[in-house]
Amino acid sequence: MADSRFSFEGLIAKNAPEARDAPVVKRGKYDFAVAYPDPASLPIDGLLDGLREAMEQEGADLALYAHQSGYAPLREFVAQKLARDSGIHVSADDIILGDGSGQPIHMICETLLDPGDVVLTEDFVYSGTLGQLRRFHTDIRGIACDQDGMLPDALESAIKNAIGQGKKPKFIYTIPTFQNPQGWTATKGRREAMLRLSHTYGVPILEDDCYVDLRYEGESVPSIYSMDDTGSVMYTGSFSKIIAPGMRLGYMTAPKPILDVARVVKSGGSVNQFAAWAVHRYATGHLDEHIVEINNIQRGKRDAMVAALGENFGSAAEWSEPAGGLFVWLKMQEEADLQAIRDKVLDAVDVGYQSGPLFAPDGVSGKNYARLCFGYNTPEDIREGIARLADAFAREGILNA
Numbered sequence: 001m002a003d004s005r006f007s008f009e010g011l012i013a014k015n016a017p018e019a020r021d022a023p024v025v026k027r028g029k030y031d032f033a034v035a036y037p038d039p040a041s042l043p044i045d046g047l048l049d050g051l052r053e054a055m056e057q058e059g060a061d062l063a064l065y066a067h068q069s070g071y072a073p074l075r076e077f078v079a080q081k082l083a084r085d086s087g088i089h090v091s092a093d094d095i096i097l098g099d100g101s102g103q104p105i106h107m108i109c110e111t112l113l114d115p116g117d118v119v120l121t122e123d124f125v126y127s128g129t130l131g132q133l134r135r136f137h138t139d140i141r142g143i144a145c146d147q148d149g150m151l152p153d154a155l156e157s158a159i160k161n162a163i164g165q166g167k168k169p170k171f172i173y174t175i176p177t178f179q180n181p182q183g184w185t186a187t188k189g190r191r192e193a194m195l196r197l198s199h200t201y202g203v204p205i206l207e208d209d210c211y212v213d214l215r216y217e218g219e220s221v222p223s224i225y226s227m228d229d230t231g232s233v234m235y236t237g238s239f240s241k242i243i244a245p246g247m248r249l250g251y252m253t254a255p256k257p258i259l260d261v262a263r264v265v266k267s268g269g270s271v272n273q274f275a276a277w278a279v280h281r282y283a284t285g286h287l288d289e290h291i292v293e294i295n296n297i298q299r300g301k302r303d304a305m306v307a308a309l310g311e312n313f314g315s316a317a318e319w320s321e322p323a324g325g326l327f328v329w330l331k332m333q334e335e336a337d338l339q340a341i342r343d344k345v346l347d348a349v350d351v352g353y354q355s356g357p358l359f360a361p362d363g364v365s366g367k368n369y370a371r372l373c374f375g376y377n378t379p380e381d382i383r384e385g386i387a388r389l390a391d392a393f394a395r396e397g398i399l400n401a
């Protein structure tokens with residue numbers, strides 16, 4: 001009998017992303033794989049109180065579709081926070097809320113990118129954005145970095161090289177503060193250099209400042225957006241790491257021509273009004289003190305991970321000691337393939353991590369690197385997890401501490 005199932009073969013859009021099965025996410029007890037916040041200090045009661053208050057005051061508005069840019073009082077809150085903390089002076093009308101900051105990044109990509117466009121980014125960088133760039137068939141070029149950020153000479157020669165090929169880069173994507181996965185924060189000088197190059201060659205910057213509030217020591221560095229007076233910077237931020245990723249709330253600001261397309265790209269109306277209400281009411285009264293509290297907790301976890309690496313990996317590895325953010329970037333000797341043993345290590349010792357290629361623009365470099373997130377587990381579990389990791393690496397013959 002003929003197969004009566006309908007076939008979508010030939011119907012999938014030419015530029016659709018590559019099909020993939022739903023991922024099977026296996027988490028380790030010692031879960032250093034994903035940049036989660038601390039679960040014990042999630043402000044559950046505060047969010048509930050905030051939601052209840054908002055429902056009592058505005059619940060009838062659930063009958064309406066909210067503003068396309070998202071709940072106006074939350075955009076007003078974001079505008080005030082950006083002005084106070086990041087020197088970014090924009091109005092609530094210049095902000096679009098998104099499902100996390102991943103969606104705004106997607107919106108910016110869809111606004112700007114055609115297949116084959118060149119985008120410049122750090123040599124190891126947030127995998128979610130790499131996924132977006134690949135989804136738009138972008139020519140992604142990684143720029144070498146050191147502990148102070150992207151190397152200006154490398155950035156300039158990449159821009160010149162692309163221009164020489166008739167492919168002027170569409171934008172530079174950077175995570176200047178507590179870079180994911182490398183952990184460094186770009187100095188003011190490096191930010192100025194990047195901006196100078198952006199102006200000289202007419203290449204805009206997308207500044208992803210997802211971790212900026214998670215500073216455990218040291219002085220904050222001005223945002224790139226605040227140093228620009230030409231309107232060449234787009235900016236994204238998130239409530240994921242300072243409240244909870246499950247709320248799916250983030251935001252973007254950018255020059256009007258970008259916002260006006262991005263809003264249309266977003267489609268589907270505003271962000272979820274429940275989440276926006278809860279976060280708005282909670283953040284208005286409590287976010288500052290919550291950030292102080294979680295930074296104290298995360299500082300202790302960062303210290304626990306760095307100390308445990310020292311005790312268990314000794315001189316057999318190198319690792320970052322970030323002043324903020326949620327991860328340590330571990331480097332083993334050149335021949336180590338942390339990608340090949342990742343699943344085996346997870347099964348053997350219940351420790352999860354992500355290996356370098358996930359963050360590499362070419363998808364293959366950095367096999368001897370791993371990103372270790374310290375946000376989720378307790379300091380005790382972090383110590384135990386790192387000891388287990390060292391043990392597993394030793395059994396694989398890549399650690400002789």
Ligand SMILES: Cc1ncc(COP(=O)(O)O)c(C=O)c1O
Binds near residue numbers: 101175180238250
């Ligand atoms: C650098 C960076 N940008 C953006 C995101 C997106 O997060 P969200 O969509 O939850 O805001 C992440 C998530 O880990 C990230 O690390």
